[in-house]
Amino acid sequence: MDFDLMFTSFPKLLGATVVTLKLLSVSLIFGLFIGLLFAILRLNKNIFINKFAYGYSYVFRGTPLLVQIFIIYFGLGQIEYLRSTFLWVILKEPYWCAIIAFTLNTGAYTSEILRSAFQTIKPGIIEAGKSLGISNKIIFYKIQIPIAIRQSLPAYGNEIILMMKGTSLASTVTLMDLTGVAKYIISTTFKPIEVFIVAGGIYLFMTFIIHNVIKYLEKKYSFQ
């Protein structure tokens, strides 16, 4: 066991953790909006809108995240037309490509989580709102959305942890996130176990924090 290496690589890995956290937080925020949008589309009665939203979540949940990143990073650059538009400013950066892929991916999972949360809301609650003369819009924003968010907290907590692990794929498109730096140190020192312990420890610590924050929120917003 090379403890010196563990000590010297720790600050480097901690620096890379900032990149991981940035990728995670930005894609989670965007992903939540997309997820909410598509969850609402899924509940729409129009069959085309409904099918479109279902197709989106099916494709993004049925294919590996790695394929999605590669299509966006390597694939979209191939379209000549895209290169001439302003979108190219974003798409030529691996950072934004990774963010787009993560956002779309977590959006798909989030939409499923929120959809099932919306569907588990008892009809009686909505009827009660209606009989009190509350408008549909306010029922949706003030009653359905808060209940759905509370319902989906445990599942969404898992999704955050899955997404945190997913950000490690950013290292495949040249980004130096926690896994990217870990791989770099491993391949230059050939000490995989030491680096794994430090990098894995940092990931576990983040998992631990996320887990407890969600647990706290669940308790705070429980119905009892």
Add this chain to the structure above:
Amino acid sequence: MELLAFGKTGWGDELFYATLMTIAVSVTAMFIGFFFALIFTPLKLSKYKSLNLIGNFYTTVIRGVPELLVIYLFFFGGSGAIMYVASIFGYFEYIEINAFITGSMAIGIISGAYSTEVFRGAIQSIDKGQFEAAKVLGVGKFAQFYKIILPQMLRLAIPNLSNVWQITLKDTSLISVTGLVEIMRQSYIAAGSTRDPLFFYSFAAVLYLLLTYLSMKLINRLEARYSRGY
């Protein structure tokens, strides 16, 4: 379309074999995962705190650390570990492990952590009375598990195991970083030599979708089979 032709002119046959490789790795990894689950589920359910600790350590670490990091550990550390073990037995030559074995092991250990959780949940949700009734009737421990607990457990576990299968199948795409020629790696090679990444990565996505779709169909049948009588 000629890009997908079989034979020397296209990438059809290469991608076909790559798909078979993905299936082979996924199935092997799934079985390795079952093997690990078989060891760690009893540990997690054991009365002894120290055994619980070992079981929890395995599932927590593996499920809390990115798959890619585990794969790098195996890829860079696998042959070193084997050589270290071999050196104890007096063998000092260089040993290289096949990418298939490294990949299946890495994905298998990940898959095993998820399977362990599924089995644990399934066993815990079986009514306590079933265990007690078996005991009262004098059924042996072995028969109790195979004839009474396992059939009931499978029914509860299959829907969640199908999720584990989906995760495992998608995780195999990450082994491409070790150079094993499965769908992702083959698409990478094809995209590089034809300069048409959009087509090949999209095609890879279609192949994965096809695999997940077909396996879901199969699993649904299995599910129906095991829920007979309910």
